[in-house]
């Protein structure tokens with residue numbers, strides 16, 4: 001299905017100028033290619049090379065015999081390399097000209113240009129990484145927060161893979177026993193055995209269910225949750241965003257309707273990364289529907305993990321506020337209701353009943369620590385990890401786990417309905433297959449292509 005007999009090459013450092021740049025070559029011909037284009041200062045070519053050692057020398061064009069750049073070259077012998085193949089890494093001066101010239105020389109000498117993610121794909125195909133680890137590599141490269149990096153590192157180190165392997169082993173054991181029963185049908189599964197199987201399967205079901213649920217948590221780690229500030233015009237939404245960010249990011253004026261579009265910024269709250277979103281105020285005359293600005297506000301609210309609904313304490317509670325609160329509560333998302341401008345008083349405070357209100361002043365910095373703590377509590381505690389602290393971070397994993405869960409539920413039903421062992425075994429095999437697709441025990445070309453498309457060239 002995949003050709004691993006050719007040798008690939010790419011620039012592995014980002015474009016632009018830098019201190020050093022790296023050209024990476026992987027595959028059976030990589031050492032012979034290096035021998036063609038590398039010389040030591042004494043003019044010797046590369047001979048018996050030690051693995052994992054830097055060698056100083058020059059890259060020369062074999063045709064013109066001219067030196068292109070002064071470099072450090074490292075050879076990593078198969079299988080102890082990232083891809084599991086013979087790998088040569090050439091560290092040259094980090095400019096696009098030397099890098100591209102060296103890349104072309106490797107190609108002229110027999111390599112072909114690598115596709116995005118092809119080095120990591122080869123690492124997977126050669127058994128150096130499982131699929132979860134390959135995905136963790138992308139996540140590490142793309143991580144934007146400490147928490148995202150930490151979770152990707154955990155995945156690279158194999159926590160989730162181990163748990164899935166252990167679940168699979170339990171299922172394989174049960175399947176083996178059921179298959180014995182299929183082979184010797186005259187000794188129909190004893191009732192006691194059936195109960196045992198059922199108990200075993202149900203405990204695995206719980207374990208898979210917890211992993212599926214942990215996605216709500218993992219998603220936050222990977223992407224950061226979106227916290228949307230909503231409310232009528234002029235209540236101080238943009239002021240609150242600026243106060244939380246500690247910078248004048250959004251325009252604030254005393255004229256209602258200042259913010260016309262949603263504005264997003266990354267924000268760190270007690271170590272947790274969130275995306276804070278300021279929105280256009282929802283006007284008295286409009287529902288959630290009309291006008292572009294309002295549409296965007298609505299879209300932001302749909303995508304929110306948490307909504308801060310802001311009220312203006314200097315004005316008192318209006319009918320419109322009550323309607324909006326009702327409407328927002330119907331979204332079934334966590335909501336913090338905060339009364340702003342508390343520095344100029346709290347009008348008609350007797351009306352502010354029927355809910356917990358946080359009193360703040362975006363202008364005078366009152367109650368903001370409390371608001372931060374509340375945001376943190378809702379996001380951090382409102383989501384679950386598994387008992388082992390492992391969580392899944394990708395939709396792909398959630399989807400496969402749900403599928404495994406479904407098949408397993410069917411197997412339990414089959415036991416309940418006293419169906420023949422073949423049915424139970426078939427459902428178990430389906431479940432095992434879905435689990436195997438997560439780590440890459442079984443995979444399709446499509447899935448691999450989709451995963452590795454996310455990578456850049458050279459990784």
Ligand SMILES: Nc1nc2c(ncn2[C@@H]2O[C@H](COP(=O)(O)OP(=O)(O)OP(=O)(O)O)[C@@H](O)[C@H]2O)c(=O)[nH]1
Pocket residue numbers: 232233234235236237238239240251252253254255256257258259260279280281282340341342343344360361362363364
């Ligand atoms: N006294 C007082 N004034 C505030 C406070 N927060 C905001 N304001 C004022 O209220 C007015 C509106 O503030 P904005 O932050 O622009 O309000 P907004 O909700 O973003 O308004 P739109 O973008 O029009 O929907 C400005 O004059 C702010 O200075 C506060 O805590 N206390």
Ligand SMILES: [Mg+2]
Pocket residue numbers: 237238239250251252258259278279281
């Ligand atoms: Mg605004």
